[in-house]
Amino acid sequence: MKVRTMGNLAWVPVTAAIILAGCAATKTAEPAKTPTPAATAKPAIARANARAANQIPMAEILDDPKKLAVLQKHAPALATNPQLSMARGMTLADVAGYAQAGLNQEMVKSIVDDINKL
Numbered sequence: 552m553k554v555r556t557m558g559n560l561a562w563v564p565v566t567a568a569i570i571l572a573g574c575a576a577t578k579t580a581e582p583a584k585t586p587t588p589a590a591t592a593k594p595a596i597a598r599a600n601a602r603a604a605n606q607i608p609m610a611e612i613l614d615d616p617k618k619l620a621v622l623q624k625h626a627p628a629l630a631t632n633p634q635l636s637m638a639r640g641m642t643l644a645d646v647a648g649y650a651q652a653g654l655n656q657e658m659v660k661s662i663v664d665d666i667n668k669l
Contacts, residue, residue, distance in 0.1 A: 601667045604644035604659050612666070613639060621665040625658050 612618040613635070623630040629652050638646050643662065647654040654662075 602663070604647060604663050605642050607643045607663065607666060608639075609635070609641050609643060609646055610639040612643065617669050618666050621662055621669070625662045625665070626652075626654055628653055 612622055619630065629635060629646075643659065646652050647656075647659045
């Protein structure tokens with residue numbers, strides 16, 4: 552009996568097996584969870600006015616005593632740094648990108664959350 556080959560198609564079953572094995576190994580997506588009423592209890596106004604760190608200019612923080620107090624609460628070393636006035640044209644996210652600022656993601660999130668509450 553003569554076996555017929557079709558050129559370079561000998562790799563097709565191997566490739567198909569690899570693809571199928573990869574599909575079987577991937578985790579199926581879990582259904583989306585419905586948020587609880589407590590999770591969505593924030594006022595609509597607060598959500599509409601909430602800003603991210605890349606939307607809050609340092610000049611705004613430095614010029615507003617309440618926002619400056621928030622910065623002093625979470626990052627006292629940064630708030631009292633004499634070089635901070637040079638960052639007036641930057642956003643909070645820009646400043647956080649510098650190691651000298653001493654801000655980690657948690658601190659930035661806390662600052663943003665508190666400023667958004669004002």
